[in-house]
Amino acid sequence: MTTPGGRRPRLLMLLHGFFPMEVRVASEVRAAVAAGFEVDVIALRGDGEDRAGTALGARYYRLPVDHVHGAGAGSMAKEYLGFTALATLKAARLALRRRYDVVQVHNPPDFLVLGALVPRLRGARIVFDVHDLASDMFHMRFEGKRGAGVADRALRGLERLAARLSRRVITVHEPYRRELIARGVDAAKVVVVMNSLDEVALPPPLEHAPANGFVVSYHGTITPHYGVPLIVEAAAEALPSIPDLQVRIYGAGDALPDVLSRVTELGLEDRVWVSPAFLPQPDVLRAVQPASVGVVPNLPTQLNRFALSTKLFDYVALGVPVVCSDLPTLREHFSDNEVLFFEAGNPRALARALEQTANDPEGARRRAHAALRRYEQYRWPVSADRYVAALRACVTR
Numbered sequence: 001m002t003t004p005g006g007r008r009p010r011l012l013m014l015l016h017g018f019f020p021m022e023v024r025v026a027s028e029v030r031a032a033v034a035a036g037f038e039v040d041v042i043a044l045r046g047d048g049e050d051r052a053g054t055a056l057g058a059r060y061y062r063l064p065v066d067h068v069h070g071a072g073a074g075s076m077a078k079e080y081l082g083f084t085a086l087a088t089l090k091a092a093r094l095a096l097r098r099r100y101d102v103v104q105v106h107n108p109p110d111f112l113v114l115g116a117l118v119p120r121l122r123g124a125r126i127v128f129d130v131h132d133l134a135s136d137m138f139h140m141r142f143e144g145k146r147g148a149g150v151a152d153r154a155l156r157g158l159e160r161l162a163a164r165l166s167r168r169v170i171t172v173h174e175p176y177r178r179e180l181i182a183r184g185v186d187a188a189k190v191v192v193v194m195n196s197l198d199e200v201a202l203p204p205p206l207e208h209a210p211a212n213g214f215v216v217s218y219h220g221t222i223t224p225h226y227g228v229p230l231i232v233e234a235a236a237e238a239l240p241s242i243p244d245l246q247v248r249i250y251g252a253g254d255a256l257p258d259v260l261s262r263v264t265e266l267g268l269e270d271r272v273w274v275s276p277a278f279l280p281q282p283d284v285l286r287a288v289q290p291a292s293v294g295v296v297p298n299l300p301t302q303l304n305r306f307a308l309s310t311k312l313f314d315y316v317a318l319g320v321p322v323v324c325s326d327l328p329t330l331r332e333h334f335s336d337n338e339v340l341f342f343e344a345g346n347p348r349a350l351a352r353a354l355e356q357t358a359n360d361p362e363g364a365r366r367r368a369h370a371a372l373r374r375y376e377q378y379r380w381p382v383s384a385d386r387y388v389a390a391l392r393a394c395v396t397r
Contacts, residue, residue: 009102011038011391013058015042028387080111087112094119104129127168163185167394191389195313222254225301230299232262236266237351239268239271248291249274293320296315305327317372320368322339
């Protein structure tokens with residue numbers, strides 16, 4: 001694809017996150033590069049990371065803003081505003097050197113769309129990528145705090161403003177699409193690009209079944225609303241029925257101390273292993289591939305009513321049987337014949353689901369095969385085509 005001027009189209013991404021560790025962003029970058037776009041990414045800089053370089057066929061520019069999991073409202077505002085200010089300056093400098101056709105803004109925060117204004121003045125179209133509803137994220141962290149109602153209304157207003165400034169609004173699943181439209185976003189703008197697994201990251205199939213007991217796996221961010229301590233509590237409950245049970249947790253986050261304290265309190269140090277840090281996507285997929293069961297333990301919060309966990313897609317694509325919280329958006333995408341649901345937030349119910357999986361391995365395999373058949377409609381190439389079409393619609397004048 002070329003622009004009317006005969007050059008390759010240029011895409012700038014603004015991401016308050018880490019690149020290329022952010023899986024959704026990495027998948028979109030690969031799709032855009034394969035479609036002929038020149039891609040630049042402005043992102044956070046982690047400890048020891050380069051300021052600039054190339055990855056996945058894109059140039060990246062990392063900004064020196066500290067990211068703290070579980071920070072308070074003041075620290076979070078300082079971080080988000082600081083990154084937005086630096087990203088706005090960096091995007092303006094880049095836009096003065098090269099004319100962008102599209103600027104993709106990944107939320108949160110929604111006001112990061114301000115970083116796209118100078119490129120927009122130079123002719124770029126904005127794509128607003130809604131990973132999560134900012135108002136629901138705020139509600140989860142600061143419900144009941146002073147000024148929470150005012151902040152909620154302000155965040156919803158910023159969401160509408162970002163959508164209004166954008167040529168396309170992309171989001172992660174149909175329930176979010178419906179909610180954005182209900183909040184006033186033009187339905188014609190909204191496109192679903194799911195967080196399914198880009199299969200270039202899939203490891204090769206296992207040559208033989210592992211012989212290391214009944215392994216319960218979790219991977220990803222360890223933050224309170226994801227309910228990871230439930231896995232530890234359920235493991236203690238299920239251990240008499242599953243004597244070879246082992247738990248493997250791969251990830252990091254502000255709820256990790258709670259997980260470790262529960263391990264100690266319940267005397268499960270020889271049963272629960274927690275990785276010291278996040279692993280790159282290919283490494284973590286190889287690590288969870290031999291698991292007997294993958295767990296999605298999301299708690300029943302306002303934010304999680306819309307949560308569709310990427311780890312769920314990872315387990316299904318790998319053929320790992322899934323035990324999953326019984327929440328609306330999760331149920332909308334998979335059935336009882338494909339995933340074993342348990343009452344969200346209930347460790348005893350999770351324990352019973354683990355026992356059922358361990359005691360009926362043939363039933364677990366049947367669910368895993370059925371889930372894989374359902375997954376065909378969610379596979380990344382389907383969403384990648386929608387994503388590239390949204391970018392091309394911005395380039396076409």
